[in-house]
Amino acid sequence: MKKVVNDADEAIHxxxxxxxxxxxxxxxxxxxxNCIAALVKKGINNLVCISNNAGVDHFGLGLLLQxxxxxxxxxxxxxxxDEFERQMLSGELEVDLIPQGSLAERCRAGGAGIPAFFTPAxxxxxxxxxxxxxxxxxxxxxxxxxxxxDFAIVKAWKGDHYGNLIFKGTAxxxxxxxxxxxxxxxxxxxxLVEPGALDPNFIHTPxxxxxxxxxxxxxxxxxxxxxxxxxxx
Amino acid sequence: MLDKIGIAKRIAQELKxxxxxxxxxxxxxxxxxxxxxxxxxxxxxxxxxxxxxxxxFEGEEDPDLINAxxxxxxxxxxxxxxxSAMSFAMIxxxxxxxxxxxxxxxxxxxxxxxxxIPGRMVKGMGGAMDLVASAENIIVAMMHTNKAGESKLxxxxxxxxxxxxxxxxxxxxxAVLDVTPEGFKLIERAxxxxxxxxIKSTEGRLIVEGEIPEMII
Numbered sequence: 001m002k003k004v005v006n007d008a009d010e011a012i013h014x015x016x017x018x019x020x021x022x023x024x025x026x027x028x029x030x031x032x033x034n035c036i037a038a039l040v041k042k043g044i045n046n047l048v049c050i051s052n053n054a055g056v057d058h059f060g061l062g063l064l065l066q067x068x069x070x071x072x073x074x075x076x077x078x079x080x081x082d083e084f085e086r087q088m089l090s091g092e093l094e095v096d097l098i099p100q101g102s103l104a105e106r107c108r109a110g111g112a113g114i115p116a117f118f119t120p121a122x123x124x125x126x127x128x129x130x131x132x133x134x135x136x137x138x139x140x141x142x143x144x145x146x147x148x149x150d151f152a153i154v155k156a157w158k159g160d161h162y163g164n165l166i167f168k169g170t171a172x173x174x175x176x177x178x179x180x181x182x183x184x185x186x187x188x189x190x191x192l193v194e195p196g197a198l199d200p201n202f203i204h205t206p207x208x209x210x211x212x213x214x215x216x217x218x219x220x221x222x223x224x225x226x227x228x229x230x231x232x233x
Numbered sequence: 234m235l236d237k238i239g240i241a242k243r244i245a246q247e248l249k250x251x252x253x254x255x256x257x258x259x260x261x262x263x264x265x266x267x268x269x270x271x272x273x274x275x276x277x278x279x280x281x282x283x284x285x286x287x288x289x290f291e292g293e294e295d296p297d298l299i300n301a302x303x304x305x306x307x308x309x310x311x312x313x314x315x316x317s318a319m320s321f322a323m324i325x326x327x328x329x330x331x332x333x334x335x336x337x338x339x340x341x342x343x344x345x346x347x348x349x350i351p352g353r354m355v356k357g358m359g360g361a362m363d364l365v366a367s368a369e370n371i372i373v374a375m376m377h378t379n380k381a382g383e384s385k386l387x388x389x390x391x392x393x394x395x396x397x398x399x400x401x402x403x404x405x406x407x408a409v410l411d412v413t414p415e416g417f418k419l420i421e422r423a424x425x426x427x428x429x430x431x432i433k434s435t436e437g438r439l440i441v442e443g444e445i446p447e448m449i450i
Binding site for chain 1: 278279280281282287288289290291292293294295296297298299300302303304305306314315316317318320321324325344352355356357358359360361362363366367393394395396397398
């Protein structure tokens with residue numbers, strides 16, 4: 001079982017223009033920085049990207065947007081990116097906005113073999129247009145379908161050669177469920193360890209979902225909103 | 234009339250011991266600073282925290298620890314971390330007792346609009362649609378009127394909806410109102426604000442019964 005690859009370039013070598021990608025992260029927290037940089041370098045385009053956010057101008061998915069490599073974004077919140085807003089309002093970029101919980105569950109369902117599910121989120125709003133509505137326990141729900149991707153790209157704190165992953169803090173977010181929903185899932189980790197080095201009781205994502213893994217480098221981990229208090233408070 | 238901190242303080246009075254609470258971005262976030270003495274609540278952040286603490290001290294910011302507004306935060310002792318699907322299982326499954334969020338408009342039937350202004354602003358709904366569709370107890374924190382002086386408490390929302398018939402209570406700089414089947418019911422006035430002022434600032438159906446007490450902040 002050989003899952004370990006050398007670097008991001010090798011991990012993404014067969015991602016092609018027009019493919020659908022899932023990318024983990026919430027804001028800039030827990031995003032696969034190395035693979036995004038490699039995709040920018042590779043220059044493929046027409047990508048459909050499923051990601052909770054679209055990065056910021058000049059970082060994260062914002063880099064792919066700036067390069068016009070993305071045809072369509074499927075996200076829940078895109079408020080931090082001027083270039084995104086410009087491309088969307090001008091019609092250059094197709095955008096599908098999805099309630100955050102439905103996005104998470106659609107990815108989870110995609111990886112878990114559940115083709116669709118009913119949720120109350122979005123009932124009575126424009127999100128529900130064209131979707132089947134059914135009443136359960138006296139409450140209306142809408143039918144949402146599962147999401148899968150040609151490639152899912154996730155970022156973890158630690159991982160082993162079998163692809164078992166542990167995330168750190170809120171950098172976990174969408175990574176575990178996206179890892180499940182990729183036909184091929186690539187994990188970039190801050191620290192790649194030998195099998196047995198991670199406690200099996202504390203694995204967040206079992207290695208079965210991961211096809212390729214590598215130790216990333218030069219993580220910037222930019223902070224979007226640096227909020228602090230002073231010692232006197 | 235209340236300022237934003239006053240609104241947050243008044244909402245904090247609604248907190249009950251043992252509740253799990255989700256606070257939205259903006260005024261709702263401030264509620265965490267005014268939890269009444271002797272009340273223990275846990276704050277849920279939908280990006281994956283239960284037991285969110287205050288902002289870190291300068292120099293102790295951790296890029297791997299942020300809240301739903303992408304602000305650096307800390308964890309309280311006993312906090313836990315989870316993924317986004319788990320987070321919304323808590324929300325959708327009604328394990329969170331109170332949701333506080335901002336709004337652009339609320340209708341007198343409890344509809345809420347807060348995610349989109351067609352042609353002008355499209356940031357997305359984030360977790361708001363999931364929260365309002367499932368939370369049993371939703372308090373809206375907002376200003377009573379918009380920048381043009383027009384009421385945000387309407388007969389019907391004009392902007393795209395975030396959820397229908399879901400808001401239970403509204404706290405503005407002028408008043409506390411409950412959403413009832415008959416419309417907005419005036420519960421309290423802000424200090425120094427007259428009932429007439431509130432009537433004039435409210436476009437939707439408004440019920441004013443008897444003497445309306447002034448808030449105690």
